[in-house]
Amino acid sequence: MARYASDLTLGLDVVAGAGGLDARGWKLDLPAPRNDRPDTLRVAVMLESDVCVEQDDELTVQLAATVAALGDLGVALDYDARPAIDLEKSHHNYMMLLRSATGSEYPVDAYEVQKEHAARWAAGDRDYRALAGSGITMSHWQWAQHHRQREDDRLAWDAFFDDYDLLLCPTAASAAYPHDHTGERADRTIPINGGQQPTTDQLFWAGLSCGVYLPGTVAPAGLTASGVPCGLQIVAGHLRDRESIAFAAFMERELGGFQVPPGYG
Known part of the structure; x- marks a missing residue:
């Protein structure tokens, strides 16, 4: 959405808030960042997870170096802190x-196809299409059970952010990769550690934050050993979008922001 944190702040101010019928009765008032000194921040770090099937080693190494540099700047880092939730579930x-x-x-015909995939999920198949079909065709009662779990997870995350200001984690399982628009998404792959992995495995780190409505800013975190840009996700507590963006601005000032990768100057 933006190359610089200041642009992201501007964009947030423009688009955030009530629209349509709701605009006549309420407005959004996101709180300002609580801390403006890095040595007062309590920052949790999770750079890998067993739930993410495989993660590119070059990405992990570069993100670890970036986080270590933040520690050298006085940011208090906790590599063991985790919310009290089952991450796989x-x-x-x-x-x-x-x-x-x-x-x-x-449309109805496409929905009927998804019911066939859902039947495979019910029979024990665990491929992506079967999962998607199960989600697309579930009943409202089933949806309510999943929504209830999401609300339970949100409460656990909120308790976590009572003790920590931010969580630093990847935004995907790899750095930038070649665009591939062939076929359907479920059939596409991305290069991971010299092999190929399904693109859908990238969704874990995105869902970690947006799946429970948490703000996550992706800040430039340098280039991998192969010269590919990567980003560090900065997750903040509910409605603390400005804290997440403020930390991205801090990274930009102290570590350097966006770098044009080789061949794109």
Whole structure:
């Protein structure tokens, strides 16, 4: 959305808030950042997870170096802090709710195809299409169960952010990769550690934050050993979007912001 944190702040001010019928009765008032000194921040770090099937080593190395540099600047880092939730269960919940939302406007014939995939999921198949079909065709009662779990997870995250200001984590399982628009998304792959992995495995780190409505700013975190740009996700507590962006601005000032990768100057 933006190359610089200041642009992101401007964009947030323009688009955030009530619209349509709601605009006549309420307005959004996002709080200002609580801390403006890095040595007062309590920052949790999670650079890898077993729930993410495989993550590119070059990405992990570069993100670890960036986080270590933040520690050298006085940021208090905790590599062991985690919210009191089951991350695997939470990710599955996110995928079900995501596919339910994205499939809500399917035409009848496409919906019937998804019911066939859902039947495979019920029979024990665990491929992406089966999961998506299960999410798209679930009943409202089933949706309510998943929504309830999401609300429970949100409360656990809120308790976590009572003790920590931010969580630093990847935004995807790899750095930037070549665009591929062939076929359907479920069939596409991305290069990970010399092999190929499904593009859908990238969704874990995105769902970690947006699956529970948490703000996450992706700040430039340098280039991998292969010269590919990567980003560090800065997750903040509910409605603390400005804290997340403020930390991205701090990284930009102290570590350097966006770098044009080789060949794109």
